[in-house]
Amino acid sequence: CRAAGTVAGTEFRFVGEAGSNLCQGCWCCRRPARASSRASSPARPNRPPPPPPSGPPRSKVHTYGYNAENPLRIQTHAERTKNFFLVVGDWGKAGGPGPCQVAVAEKMKAYVRTQREAGNNLLFVASVGDNFYWTGVTPDAWERQWASTYGTWDATSPLYQVPWLSVLGNHDLGNDDTYALCPEKQPLATLEGKHYGSKQFNADRNPLRPDAGCDDAGTVAAEPARCAKNTSFYWLPDYNYHYELPAAGLEVIALDTNDQAIDAIGGDAS
Known part of the structure; x- marks a missing residue:
């Protein structure tokens, strides 16, 4: 019996009672270890950037209909x-x-x-x-x-x-x-x-x-x-x-x- 894990290219997995830490008879299965899913996943192709939005550019400035930037010229103290x-x-x-x-x-x-x-x-x-x-x-x-x-x-x-x-x-x-x-x-x-x-x-x-x-x-x-x-x-x-x-x-x-x-x-x- 072996502790669960991978040893010399063979993967031992627990399939028996929860909490068991030894492979005993039918409570353990063995199979060739698989490569990690990350390594085996194919590389994603490079996607082209999305096309620019159509139509006239949107203004980032909201029109309020009034001047909000101190139109009364209120004087402030430097402190x-x-x-x-x-x-x-x-x-x-x-x-x-x-x-x-x-x-x-x-x-x-x-x-x-x-x-x-x-x-x-x-x-x-x-x-x-x-x-x-x-x-x-x-x-x-x-x-x-x-x-x-x-x-x-x-x-x-x-x-x-x-x-x-x-x-x-x-x-x-x-x-x-x-x-x-x-x-x-x-x-x-x-x-x-x-x-x-x-x-x-x-x-x-x-x-x-x-x-x-x-x-x-x-x-x-x-x-x-x-x-x-x-x-x-x-x-x-x-x-x-x-x-x-x-x-x-x-x-x-x-x-x-x-x-x-x-x-x-x-x-x-x-």
């Missing part, structure tokens, strides 16, 4: 930890500004002033929705609820011309901004086949912005008072968008999640 931003939401007030809104705005200004004195740099204000209560923006709300409250048009304010990166909330989709949620019914603008209806969108998608058209020097010269009401740094290019600040190692992704609360759209059960 990353010296940069900061503010986040505010539900800041609007019907007929406002209200006392709570004013109090929060003053705290924001005081905080920014203190941070700047410490050598820190405000990048932007992130506005996370419900910006103009109760039922969307009105023509006078830009000045009454936003500019006068936060000092965005006041050169002495710490928030003067600070960019606001905004997104829509359910109160921004009410009767005062009737087609914000269904722009295909009455679009304010159509870009690349997509309709836009919100009166908060950037001026290229919303000709009802107070300073729409004021990127033209002739318009500024002809209408200086209107063009002084600068809303171009209130940034809302689409329902969902992203904003890149490579120098600060930061990317902002703005998502409209109103589909998660359809019953609350409009803010006043409209």
